[in-house]
Amino acid sequence: MMPTARDALLDAALSALAGLPWSAVRMVDVASAAGVSRQTLYNEFGSKDGLARALVRSAADGYLAGVDRALGSAGGTGDRLAATAAWTVRAVRANALVRGLLTGCWGERLPRPVHPAAPTASLVPAQRRADAGTPTPAELLGQVGARAVAALDEGRPPHDPEVLAATCEIALRLALSYALVPTPSGTEGEVAPLVREVAEWRPTG
Template sequence: MPTARESLLEAAGAALAARPWPAVRMIDVAAAAGVSRQTLYNEFAGKTGLGHALVRRDAAWYLDGVDRALSAPGAGGAPGAAAEGAVAVAEWTVRAGRERPLVRALLTGCWNGDLPVPAGRGVRPGLPALGPDELIRGVRERAGAAFGAGERGGGREGAQRCELAVRIALSYLIAPAEQPGTGLAGLLRLLSATSPRAGAR
């Protein structure tokens, strides 16, 4: 059974999917979660805290998907695993960014008034804000761990490939292809292939 916090986050996420964040009312979120408004305030201290928690939840959801993409069949020490992992992470990045506006904003750094903002953004200068750098660092760390014992070049090469793949995927989020998904996997496989010249060095 979900906790009150989880129920409130689910209700807030559903409310955000239906209307812009400024129109989301705390009383409606509490009612949808089946808890009192006081419980909501006890958990999040207010709408700003609830918004920050939603942003963190979607960031964690995205990175959990990265873990799943990196652990898909063919990952690990198999030949070509880093290239296949990079393609899977890129495809997940595009899918996640299209599915959840908060993930898209986190990945691209493009925020608007319809979304809650992460802690540190628009509050006080100098406070760290969750954004593209933190998520890409998370992808790099996960790829490095996943491919640490894999192909020649180890985790560092896998991490670099995944970072490049995510950066290319972000261009698909910002300027989508005419047909969703067109060419992304092929482009990434081409970029991930070892060039004959690189092999000769």
């Protein structure tokens, strides 16, 4: 499927952000790199702030799509949580916007998101979801946890809902700790064995 003008513009903006702080990224350069007119860019996003919000929302959507793929992979609870944790480590290290979304740490180089508590009105219909839908770190972790519980609570074997929810949260927080403070090996798979152990641990006695 051919990318849309919106997709091309988001890709161009993300590429520009890799080399420049957001304050130095120019709309005319983003439009040129995407092969569209500056008017098309403004028609899609309304303003540079609108483009920033769309970039952050796109990063959140891309991360959640990867979570869904990991949770849908083969294996039991431990394997699928381990895959989700490894994806989280990889996404945080590879994408500064995902890192900001999951940690709340937004440096001067990055566009800051607008959270639902302080929405910005937009005249561009396609921008309204980005204006109102960027989650805080706690909300994003909550979304991932809820997806994990829904995907893993299949009754084979039956799970205690509270234990499963706690296990998912522990796995996600382990992943964030590995992403932010890597071990010497520095690979995303390093978190997987520990997550499997957590997921498969059962109290004795």
